[in-house]
Every structure is written in C-alpha cells, then in structure tokens.
Amino acid sequence: MTVTFKDVKADLLDKIAQGIMAPGTLMPNEMDLAERYGCARATVNRAMRELADEGIVERKRKAGTRVRKAPIRQARFSIPIVREEIESKGSEYRYALIDRTLQDVPDWLRGRLALKPGQEVVRVVCMHWADGIPYQHEERWINPEIVPAVLEADFSANGPNEWLLAEVPFSNAEISFMAVEATQDLADHMGCFAGNALFRTERTTWLKETAITFVRLTYRRGHRMTTRY
Amino acid sequence: MTVTFKDVKADLLDKIAQGIMAPGTLMPNEMDLAERYGCARATVNRAMRELADEGIVERKRKAGTRVRKAPIRQARFSIPIVREEIESKGSEYRYALIDRTLQDVPDWLRGRLALKPGQEVVRVVCMHWADGIPYQHEERWINPEIVPAVLEADFSANGPNEWLLAEVPFSNAEISFMAVEATQDLADHMGCFAGNALFRTERTTWLKETAITFVRLTYRRGHRMTTRY
DNA sequence: AACCCCGTTAGGGATATACATAAGTGTATA
C-alpha cells in the first residue's frame, strides 16, 4: 500500500500528541519528511497544510513548520435551520407568525446594518415549537433594498429563515452568543418566567458589504448548543 | 498569469452568489471546468474541495458536485486562554485560586468523563478578573490518571488552563454553550445578583478516548461571544 | 417486477517536475 496524506497526517498528529514533537518544536522540512515516509513532497504538503488549517501547526516560508505552542483551539458550529434542528431530533415542528410590520429602521439597528436614516425595514416576529413546546423565539429585521421580494412575502406559513435561504444563496455573517434575562413578553411566548436565563444568538448577515438581515434567536430555557472538535 | 485555484474558487463562489449557479444545481465536472478555466484538473479539484470543506457545495463520487441547497453555515470559534483574551483587550489580568481539593468523582461527572466509581479527581475553582472587575469564574475537574503532575501542581499563581495547555500538548473536546441563572455563590464571586442570566461554556477534553478534564466557565453578566464567518 | 452483476463515470489521490515567493542569512559596500 502506498503512503497517503492521511497516513502522514495521522502519524504527525500522533507524534505531537505523544509529545515526541513538543509544542514549539521546529518540524523537519517537507523534503526530509517525504523521504522518511517514502512518499512525494506533495503528499507531505497536503498533510501539513491540513494540520495548519486546523491550527495544530504553524507554517512560514523559509522559517519552516513548527508545532503551535498554544494550538488555536477552534470549534466549528453548523448553524442549522430550526425546522431541521427540531425534526432531526424526531420532534414535530410547528411555526407561527406573531407580527410583521414595515417600519423605519430603529437607531440601534441602523448602526449594525449600516443603513441610511429613515430607511424602512421589515420586522418579523415568530415562534418555533417542538412537539407543541416553545423552542425558539425569532425576531428579525430584513433590508428590503437587497431582497425586495420581502415586501410581498407572506410569512404566515413558513419562517423567514427558510424563505431567505432560498432567496439569498450565499452570504457572510457575524454571530454572537449570549445569555439574557427573559422579558415579560418573551417569557409569555416561551412559557417561562420573566427574569429566567435564556440562551440567545444574534446574527447579522451581509451580501458583499450590504446588510441583508439581523436576527435575534432566543432559545427555550435550558437550551445548550454543543459541538465537538 | 496562470490561473490559480484561488481564481477558480473565487469565480465559482461568485457564480453561486449571483445565482448563476442556483442552490441544488449540478456543477460541471472537474475536467470540463479545467478546460473552461484553462488550467489543470488538480487546480479545479483544490478549489472545489475547499468549497466543499466550507460547506458551500456537496461532492459525491460519480454523482458529481452540486451547490448545497441549504449551505452548512458554520461558524468557527477560536477558544482563547482567558489571560490572552483579557490582555488582548488592553485590560489588566488578575487571577486567584478559590479552592483546590482532591475528591471522589461525583456521579454526574462520572458519566461525562467515563471514569470508574470511587476514582479520585482534582477539583479547582478560581476566578479571573479584567481591570479588577470579575470576568470569568472557572470550575474544573482534572483526571490525575492522565496528568499525575496535577497532584503536585500548585494553582495559586497560575490558572489550571495554562498549566494544562503546557502539560497536555493536544486533545479533542466537546464544548457546550448555554445560559444559566447565577447561584448565590456565583453571584457573590461575579459581583451580580442571584438569578441574573450568565453565559456559560462547558468543555470536556479527551486524549484518545480518555477524559482529561471537564471545565465550566461562567462569564460576567452581559458577556458576548462573537465570531464572523 | 425484483434482483444481481458489471461497465462507466466522477471524484480521490499519488507522483515527478517546474516555477513562484516570502523570509532568513551572508556578503559587500558606504
């Protein structure tokens, strides 16, 4: 069997994990490793590049590759669509629109979305249930300049999230996680008490420098967001 | 100038963003694209592979490559060391040990760490301040079987986080984010009121199937964890 | 119609080779 880049990667990772290559160590260069493993330099390169992408090692031209002193521990979260998140747990998904208005962009949001004063935005408030129990409260503002179809969109049957995904194919975003105390209004919707700690994510989505939407997702009490890395 | 994989990637991304290649579309195969861009198949392969890694497209042998209907929107968080997190904001970092005990592993933790009943673990509780204001409360359990040095370690000057990073070079982990209501004890330490909503992360760290440590980090009121993607 | 087998096809990957580029290092010059 020939030596694959996965073999090389696994072996290097092993040597790092076992402390044979301690953090800070300068690793052998690609040519030497290729010879040692009996493979092509491209194979070693791919292995090392992936290790670098994962933040395990640090590479610099001429300076060589070294094991990171403090590996960039990075977690990857996949941001699911609520419906799929709920249905994948085997629960029944239910949705309801609470409010939909066209309004002048509030000041605090203007800064976030970099909009002009007096510009109008669509505000949508809705709820998502799992097996009839409140799961997530969604409050969203959409910039109709980018997605004019939002002015005609009817969110009574489907949430704006799925609608937007179909409308806007790709985008970049900024996401924040935090804890908030439930307001009375929120508590009423979520079936908890005012003041209860709730997990919230806020996301601003952009299409090439122009803000599309800002969304505030508040989860039911006790919700955890989990990932492995 | 020759066509680089970045050129190809950028162009494909652009075509997807502009809706020229709508979600669900089957993209041309690598050979055809290579010909169209005037480059080698390997170049197209690298571009497409990276798009696949980022969750933009989906690849299957024989079936070809297609634009994801719902792109896996994934956020990458770098998990910083508290000291660096605080100092990078230009604040003064201060640390204090609150408690350090050797105890039998509690039942709820035994399941998480897959330890034997009656096994002893080191429990460390400490605080991290930024400019003299409470920043983060840390409660940690360490498995001394993997890191025997922990039995002699003195955490009065430095936090167990930094110590562990130096001791255990590499590991995999599971991390959770949630919101909790402050207990009276926690409130005393964090300078807030009992019941206040606080942001918490819990992390279990493993070294090849064996648990090393479980840590519970609770942040000061109003803390946000933010990332771009 | 249901099932199995096999050919075709698209991506997965290894390799040798060539050239590009960032960044240390040493040398020559002011």
Next chain:
DNA sequence: TATACACTTATGTATATCCCTAACGGGGTT
C-alpha cells in the same frame, strides 16, 4: 558599524499522468 543587496531555502502552487474507488444505471436473470 550599519545598511543594502544578493543568495538560499522552505513552503506555495501549477501541471501532466497515473491508478483507485464509490456509486449510478443499464442489462440480463430469477
């Protein structure tokens, strides 16, 4: 002695050419 420049080196990337492998789909069999 200090600075500028050239050289060297390790990684970054492109290319042509192989061969491998998963899996779709067609064709024959039960």
